[in-house]
Amino acid sequence: MSQHRHPGAPGSAGAVPALPDLPEATVARLPEYLRALHNLADSGDETVSSEGLAAAAGVNSAKLRKDLSHLGSYGTRGVGYDVALLIGQIESVLGLTQRRAVALVGVGNLGHALAGYDGFASRGFRIAALFDADPARVGEEINGLVVQHVDELSRVAAEESIAIGVIATPAAAAQPVADQLVAVGVTSILNFAPCVLSVPEGVDVRKVDLAIELQILSFHEHRKASLTALPAAGGSALTALPGGLAGGDSQEAIGT
Amino acid sequence: MSQHRHPGAPGSAGAVPALPDLPEATVARLPEYLRALHNLADSGDETVSSEGLAAAAGVNSAKLRKDLSHLGSYGTRGVGYDVALLIGQIESVLGLTQRRAVALVGVGNLGHALAGYDGFASRGFRIAALFDADPARVGEEINGLVVQHVDELSRVAAEESIAIGVIATPAAAAQPVADQLVAVGVTSILNFAPCVLSVPEGVDVRKVDLAIELQILSFHEHRKASLTALPAAGGSALTALPGGLAGGDSQEAIGT
DNA sequence: CGCGATTTGTGCACCTCTTCACAAGCGCCT
DNA sequence: AGGCGCTTGTGAAGAGGTGCACAAATCGCG
Numbered sequence: 001m002s003q004h005r006h007p008g009a010p011g012s013a014g015a016v017p018a019l020p021d022l023p024e025a026t027v028a029r030l031p032e033y034l035r036a037l038h039n040l041a042d043s044g045d046e047t048v049s050s051e052g053l054a055a056a057a058g059v060n061s062a063k064l065r066k067d068l069s070h071l072g073s074y075g076t077r078g079v080g081y082d083v084a085l086l087i088g089q090i091e092s093v094l095g096l097t098q099r100r101a102v103a104l105v106g107v108g109n110l111g112h113a114l115a116g117y118d119g120f121a122s123r124g125f126r127i128a129a130l131f132d133a134d135p136a137r138v139g140e141e142i143n144g145l146v147v148q149h150v151d152e153l154s155r156v157a158a159e160e161s162i163a164i165g166v167i168a169t170p171a172a173a174a175q176p177v178a179d180q181l182v183a184v185g186v187t188s189i190l191n192f193a194p195c196v197l198s199v200p201e202g203v204d205v206r207k208v209d210l211a212i213e214l215q216i217l218s219f220h221e222h223r224k225a226s227l228t229a230l231p232a233a234g235g236s237a238l239t240a241l242p243g244g245l246a247g248g249d250s251q252e253a254i255g256t
Numbered sequence: 257m258s259q260h261r262h263p264g265a266p267g268s269a270g271a272v273p274a275l276p277d278l279p280e281a282t283v284a285r286l287p288e289y290l291r292a293l294h295n296l297a298d299s300g301d302e303t304v305s306s307e308g309l310a311a312a313a314g315v316n317s318a319k320l321r322k323d324l325s326h327l328g329s330y331g332t333r334g335v336g337y338d339v340a341l342l343i344g345q346i347e348s349v350l351g352l353t354q355r356r357a358v359a360l361v362g363v364g365n366l367g368h369a370l371a372g373y374d375g376f377a378s379r380g381f382r383i384a385a386l387f388d389a390d391p392a393r394v395g396e397e398i399n400g401l402v403v404q405h406v407d408e409l410s411r412v413a414a415e416e417s418i419a420i421g422v423i424a425t426p427a428a429a430a431q432p433v434a435d436q437l438v439a440v441g442v443t444s445i446l447n448f449a450p451c452v453l454s455v456p457e458g459v460d461v462r463k464v465d466l467a468i469e470l471q472i473l474s475f476h477e478h479r480k481a482s483l484t485a486l487p488a489a490g491g492s493a494l495t496a497l498p499g500g501l502a503g504g505d506s507q508e509a510i511g512t
Numbered sequence: 513c514g515c516g517a518t519t520t521g522t523g524c525a526c527c528t529c530t531t532c533a534c535a536a537g538c539g540c541c542t
Numbered sequence: 543a544g545g546c547g548c549t550t551g552t553g554a555a556g557a558g559g560t561g562c563a564c565a566a567a568t569c570g571c572g
Contacts, residue, residue, distance in 0.1 A: 022475075025529060031471040035450055049549065058452035062531060062552095069551055077550040078538035094471050095478025102470065113369030114466070119450060123467040124474065164473050187480060188473040190466075194291055194375060196314035204476045206469050210370070211379040213462050214358065215287040215350050217420055217444040218380065219278075220460045222351025224443060281559060305519065318522095318561055325521055333520040334568040 022093070026067045032057045033064065034090045035123075041083050049080040091124070101128035103162040103186070105177050106169030107137050107147050110192055114168055115142045128160040133173060150177065157184040164188045171195040178205075278349070282323045288313045289320070290346045291379075297339050305336040347380070357384035359418040359442070361433050362425030363393050363403050366448055370424055371398045384416040389429060406433065413440040420444045427451040434461075 022030075036056035040048050050068075054061035068074065068081070074089055075081045091097055102125050104115055114120075115130055131150040132138060140147045148156060156162075165181040167174050167189060174193035181189060182203055189205045191197055194212075197205050278286075292312035296304050306324075310317035324330065324337070330345055331337045347353055358381050360371055370376075371386055386398060387406040396403045404412060412418075421437040423430050423445060430449035437445060438459055447453055447463045455461055 023529070027475050028468075028472055030475070031465070031468040032452075034471070035468075036452075050551095051549085056452065060531070062533095063529090065549090065551065066530085073551075075550055076538065077536075078540090078548050080549065093475065093478075095474045095481075096471065100470075100474055100477065109372045109374075110369045113366045116365045117466065119467045120470065123471065125467070125470050163477055164470060166470075188477045190469050190473060196288075196292075196312065202480070204473055206473055208464060208466070208469060209287070210373065210464070211375045211381070212284075212287040212291075213446050213464060214356075214376065214381050214420060214422075215290070215352065215379065216284055217446060217460060217462055218351045218356055219283050219286070219349065221356065221419055221444045222349075224458070225351075279559075306521095307519085316561065318563090319559090321519095321521065322560085329521075331520055332568065333566075334518050334570090336519070 022070050026070055027094075029057070029059065029063075029067055030090050030094055032059075033067070034087065034094070037083055037087045037090070041087065045083055047076075047080045048083055050075070053081065094124075096124040099124060099126050100163040101126050101160050102164045102166055103127075103129045103131065103153070103157060103160070103181070104166045104168060105131045105150060105153070105181070106167060106173070106193075107132045107140070107142065108168065108170075111168035112142060114166065114192075115145065125164070128162060129156045131156075133169070150180070153180050154184045157181075157186065162186055164190065166190045166192070167197075168192045278326050282326055285313070285315065285319075285323055286346050286350060288315075289323070290343065290350070293339055293343045293346070297343060301339055303332075303336045304339055306331070309337065350380075352380040355380060355382050356419040357382050357416050358420045358422055359383075359385045359387065359409070359413060359416070359437070360422045360424060361387045361406060361409070361437070362423060362429070362449075363388045363396070363398065364424065364426070367424030368398060370422065370448075371401065381420070384418060385412045387412075389425070406436070409436050410440045413437075413442065418442055420446065422446045422448070423453075424448045 033053065036053055037048070039056065040053070048056075050061045050065045054064040057064065065075075068086070071089055071093055074086055102120065104111055104127055107115060107130050111130075111132075115127060120127055127143070127145065130142060130145050130147045131153055132147050133150045135149065137147050138149045162184070163186070165178075165186040165188070167177050167181075169177055171193045174191060174195050175197060178189060178191070178197045178199060182199055187203045189197065189199065189203065191205055191207045192209070194209050197207075199205055289309065292309055293304070295312065296309070304312075306317045306321045310320040313320065321331075324342070327345055327349055330342055358376065360367055360383055363371060363386050367386075367388075371383060376383060383399070383401065386401050386403045387409055388394060388403050389406045391405065393403050394405045418440070419442070421434075421442040421444070423433050423437075425433055427449045430447060430451050431453060434445060434447070434453045434455060438455055443459045445453065445455065445459065445461045447461055448465070450465050450467065453461050453463075
């Protein structure tokens, strides 16, 4: 567990705190900026304006400037941002200067795909170990890694110094797996199982639920369909609002 | 401007979507509530308090009450919420009363897993068609569906009345695919490709980028490691940093 | 029939995030 | 050298979300 130095701002000592309190919203966007910057670098661009980078990352340019200002000033007025410099800066802030080891638990349908996903490797991570509780899956080789039984987790985690755990098990198995990960010192978990994990203070959990994403889209789809005059009703639950925007009180009972 | 509505007789009419302007944050949480409610229903619970449901969904109880209040009043003071009724209400608001047809484009590593993911089917969606641009993959059967060439998209979309498109292609192919989806009338897209899609007004895009999730975790991991390691020097520890940008362990190729 | 225990629904204050608008800074051209 | 156009960085206003705290409403029970 070597920790690693943040390149200080050029200039006198004490100018820029090494660990600024970045707003969560900013942190969530930095990876997107980073990806866009890599694209620009591949295109041979050496500098980029906030306008250009914002477009590439799909955000407002003022927001981008404010985000970047939180990491210190790395732009030049009248010119823009140095692409290579900014890449280094963001990678440093995100802690990507070291390649973090990831343990993946649950090599089922989704887990199998994650194990083979090269986007992890190309963006700063190394899948260091695969686990599953099903003995039938133990021993299988995926992408050069052999699936191990989940009971081996504590031993392997120590050897590989796992930094992040990814849970791709069924919902019922997720909490015990999370507990095991926490027990071996993992403090960052990415959870694909459709359930809420309870973890001690200091452990970060991010959740990705594919069905939830679709359901959110479904809501907007539903709303859009209701706002436009519904063409051919399929005899289902939905009807259009007759008055459109005008009818403030319209609260028709709509059968199911 | 109150949108009060009595639950009334829930006989044949299960829900009353008055088409409220739900806050986005609320919409994003409703699916989580729905999942928790299904769990409760499976356990045989008929009612649940805001406290209990909030715990099951991993949120603050006041927030949950406010969220639910936006759909109208469906709780009973002193008692709680009727589980079955609330399930029906949320499903209605989310537009899950009809099973929406989903088209999946890109049957590579991740797409293959998505095609086989039963979480979609069990939570209101039907994968209706699979597409890929690679002729070698066309004809393959996954989960009872035959992969078709992406050029068939317009024909099939009409037949199946696709509501949602899922893009699981490489980044370079994502934008053309999105354009095709939009062209055949799809107004909701779930994008797994690591790139920004540009779509016309009225089309909703949600993005899921697995590497970004890891990078956000990496930031917090990095920050936690720095906080625990540095305080040895006392008060203003975070200043004198040896090495500039070319610091020893940094700057290795990450990303493409 | 009324009382107390319980739980919802919500007004309010606080906080974070977003967006606008503009001054300050930088390089280039004349 | 000086002016001009371009771009960053930021103050301030606004929008949206969160959580507390409490009044209102309902049930069960004596």
